[in-house]
Amino acid sequence: xxxxxxxxxxxxLKTGQSMTLLCAQDMNHEYMYWYRQDPGMGxxxxxxxVGEGTTAKGEVPDGYNVSRLKKQxxxxxxxxxxxxxxxxxxxxxxxxxxxxxxxxxxQYFGPGTRxxxx
Amino acid sequence: xxxxxxxxxxxxxxxxxxxTVYCNSSSVFSSLQWYRQEPGEGPVLLVTVVTGGxxxxxxxxxxxxxxxxxxxxxxxxxxxxxDTGLYxxxxxxxxNKLIFGAGTRLAVHP
Numbered sequence: 693x694x695x696x697x698x699x700x701x702x703x704x705l706k707t708g709q710s711m712t713l714l715c716a717q718d719m720n721h722e723y724m725y726w727y728r729q730d731p732g733m734g735x736x737x738x739x740x741x742v743g744e745g746t747t748a749k750g751e752v753p754d755g756y757n758v759s760r761l762k763k764q765x766x767x768x769x770x771x772x773x774x775x776x777x778x779x780x781x782x783x784x785x786x787x788x789x790x791x792x793x794x795x796x797x798x799q800y801f802g803p804g805t806r807x808x809x810x
Numbered sequence: 811x812x813x814x815x816x817x818x819x820x821x822x823x824x825x826x827x828x829x830t831v832y833c834n835s836s837s838v839f840s841s842l843q844w845y846r847q848e849p850g851e852g853p854v855l856l857v858t859v860v861t862g863g864x865x866x867x868x869x870x871x872x873x874x875x876x877x878x879x880x881x882x883x884x885x886x887x888x889x890x891x892x893d894t895g896l897y898x899x900x901x902x903x904x905x906n907k908l909i910f911g912a913g914t915r916l917a918v919h920p
Binding site: 696723725732733734735736737740742750782784786788789796797798799800801802803804 | 819841843845850851852853854855858898900902905906907908910911912913
């Protein structure tokens, strides 16, 4: 099992450019999440999905869009990148309510994508 | 708004020392988790605590959930360089979402 994978690992964008980050999981997890991590601020939830075809906003959704067309994939899009979106982006997945008892909040993270917007 | 505060922010110690990091909130959480994150990698789950007063041990790491389920602590005995990393606590925030603290960055020097 590869677990949670993210592509690309690094990316540099110019202000106004667009890009899509791809997250894939092979654990048959129902829920998937996108976070950003900035120094001193911990992990902040951007968007999440509780199942194929569904998405919802998290704590900091502005400037981002997501799609979950397949259960195993969760895409994060930046339509017009801004320097404030320079960050490390993490994808995570979890069983949600369909996993073993006590596991619903346990999240498995990918290795991250380091994005710089100049 | 549920918030988790971690202290200290930074900790630099020598190999063999003991340490405790704290995770505090004014909110009650149904469960709380601790993750460790190494440079260039994603967080990895260490433990989940669910019951108030619960204590869990993972080798040299001891995790405790406060009686009121508002706080937690992580104690490391005889720290080793391999313990170096960012320790994050996260509380169950409803709808299977987690609320993360800002983390404690630990450096253990040989």
